[in-house]
Amino acid sequence: MACVLLGASVSGSVGCDGERSANTELIVTGSTTILPIAEIAGEMYHELHLDQKILVSGLGSSAGIETVSSGSSDVGTSSRDLKPAEEDLGLYDTPIAYDAIAVIVNPDNPVRELTTGQVRAIFSGEIENWSEIGGRDQEIGLVNRDEASGTREAFHKIVMGDDPFDRTAAVLPGTGQVRSVVSNARGAIGYISLGFVNDEVKVVAIDGVEPTIDSVVAGTYPLQRLLHFYTVGEPVGLARDYIDFVLSDAVQQTVVRDAGFIPISREEF
Secondary structure, X not given: XXXXXXXXXXXXXXXXXXXXXXXXXXXXEEOOOOHHHHHHHHHHHHHHXXXXXXXXXXXXXXXXXXXXXXXXXXXXXXXXXXXXXXXOOOEEEEEEEXXXXXXXXXXOOOOOEEOHHHHHHHHHOOOOEHHHHOOOOOEOEEEEEOOOOHHHHHHHHHHHOOOOOOOOOEEEOXXXXXXXXXXXXXXXXXXXXXXXXXXOOEEOEEOOEOOOHHHHHHOOOOOXXXXXXXXXXXXXXXXXXXXXXXXXXXXXXXXHHHOOOEOOOHHHO
């Protein structure tokens, strides 16, 4: 996704790769899941601070961690935890919301509930037909995310464990693409952030629990995670001000909730 310049005119603006002032411009790069929160919060922040600009792009969680570590962005957004190899990069973690990963099927699919074990067996290729789990006699069409996706990493960690993904699955780069394919293919199954679920797809309950705000807060829904802002060291200056704004009620109780995520407070961590 191309860089989005929030609150700046085209004339005299600075591109994502150009020179910038650390006091007046902030580059935020990473997770496509977090992109709506980061963009809208950036617009809101600029309205309050017209001399400061927030540049936001969604290139995937791994790209967010890589760019903030290399210094080409100021804040790296990620919908996954750091991998062991990334834990020595000196990154400071600020969780900014709770999220659930929803397993989705076509609305015409009669299957309404799966166990975590069944989902694992489906995405590993062990279960290949819906009739094996109470559905119609139809081949299962696997829809997966690309390896740069934080949602994929979190799904693999929570659901797959040591089992690999089936290599025959369709691999797509974005949440919207997964949702679109599942909505149009009767036998398809995929997974997306709860905040991107709409009436084009059907959410499947996992282990008898549907993904809702209440079930995530209660800890009963098994496929849940934190959404992260990473900085090199504890955030300072404009990065600190922007992150504090994202954690404020002005964003948490409106933008975060409206995007389908669950608010968080700095005091929780």
